[in-house]
Amino acid sequence: MAGYFEIIDAPDGGFRVRLLDATGGLVAVSVNYPTKEAAVAGISWTREVAGTGLIRDMSRGGHGELIIPKSRAAHATVRIHSHTRFPAADHGTAGRGAGVRRARSL
Known part of the structure; x- marks a missing residue:
């Protein structure tokens, strides 16, 4: 299984995204997003950048x-x-x- 993203509640409101590896180990935590829709858009952007980024x-x-x-x-x-x-x-x-x-x- 590949790693996965989780949308979580941010402590000060809004949402954050966690990137976890296949074993559930934390790889990265995002900035705060104001809405779940914005968090999902951030995941899409991250997928694109991660696949092509230098x-x-x-x-x-x-x-x-x-x-x-x-x-x-x-x-x-x-x-x-x-x-x-x-x-x-x-x-x-x-x-x-x-x-x-x-x-x-x-």
Whole structure:
């Protein structure tokens, strides 16, 4: 069985989404959503991003590098368009390429 999402009541009103692995272990908790419909939309968005999202190393010493897992490194293609922005990494240098670094394999 794959992991699953749970919609739960948020302590301060609204709803949160928990992502659990196949054994019920907690993987992630969402931000607060005002309605269940918004939580369901957040799950749909998360599914899309998780299936297509790149890995950015924003840890100490990571320098915002893209990481390609070794299992996919042999046939992975990373395409960064000139209009792509990574606000967490570019620190005000959008459009000058400073937020985009080389990819590395794990």
